[in-house]
Amino acid sequence: GAGVSQSPRYKVAKRGQDVALRCDPISGHVSLFWYQQALGQGPEFLTYFQNEAQLDKSGLPSDRFFAERPEGSVSTLKIQRTQQEDSAVYLCASGPGPGHEQYFGPGTRLTVT
Amino acid sequence: EDQVTQSPEALRLQEGESSSLNCSYTVSGLRGLFWYRQDPGKGPEFLFTLYSAGEEKEKERLKATLTKKESFLHITAPKPEDSATYLCAVQHQAGTALIFGKGTTLSVSS
Numbered sequence: 001g002a003g004v005s006q007s008p009r010y011k012v013a014k015r016g017q018d019v020a021l022r023c024d025p026i027s028g029h030v031s032l033f034w035y036q037q038a039l040g041q042g043p044e045f046l047t048y049f050q051n052e053a054q055l056d057k058s059g060l061p062s063d064r065f066f067a068e069r070p071e072g073s074v075s076t077l078k079i080q081r082t083q084q085e086d087s088a089v090y091l092c093a094s095g096p097g098p099g100h101e102q103y104f105g106p107g108t109r110l111t112v113t
Numbered sequence: 114e115d116q117v118t119q120s121p122e123a124l125r126l127q128e129g130e131s132s133s134l135n136c137s138y139t140v141s142g143l144r145g146l147f148w149y150r151q152d153p154g155k156g157p158e159f160l161f162t163l164y165s166a167g168e169e170k171e172k173e174r175l176k177a178t179l180t181k182k183e184s185f186l187h188i189t190a191p192k193p194e195d196s197a198t199y200l201c202a203v204q205h206q207a208g209t210a211l212i213f214g215k216g217t218t219l220s221v222s223s
Binding site: 004031033035040041042043044045048055056059091093098099100101102103104105106107 | 117144145147149154155156157158159162200202204208209210211212213214215216
């Protein structure tokens, strides 16, 4: 079956622009996560959804970051007024439920110039 | 504070030269410890989950073990295609987010 897909794979934004990153999870997975990965580092947690409910957003670095999953499937991570420090790979992961393994997509590499 | 430390940062092996990667963790209540493999430009690929001390899991040339303070990923007779970054992550009992270490970058030469 298809894995987690993310689009776009690469995004270049000028400082101050808004961006939207899309995640298509594995069909039937109730858990969906967003992580941020800087070069040479492990992924860092941003936010978690169970179906359409955002149960944990403690990792979002500022109120410029916003995530949604309105129908419990596709999710979008939006970053407003991008800054250079937002440059990173944004990874989406889905899983069958809390406590289970998470399956990652290929990531979106965001570069803010 | 929950923390994961992986060592070494980088490891170079000859094909067939077995070794181990270490993952030390501190977490107030472990729900599970996860190992992932990450190739350049790709997302992490799930390898193993370990839930309790003494548990072991194997997959091809890889074997993961868990104690109360650390986990080891043993690589037996590695091949060049095993070259990748190996990430360790813990999940707190009360949470769902994974807390990752920085990874060990393994290079296997023929």
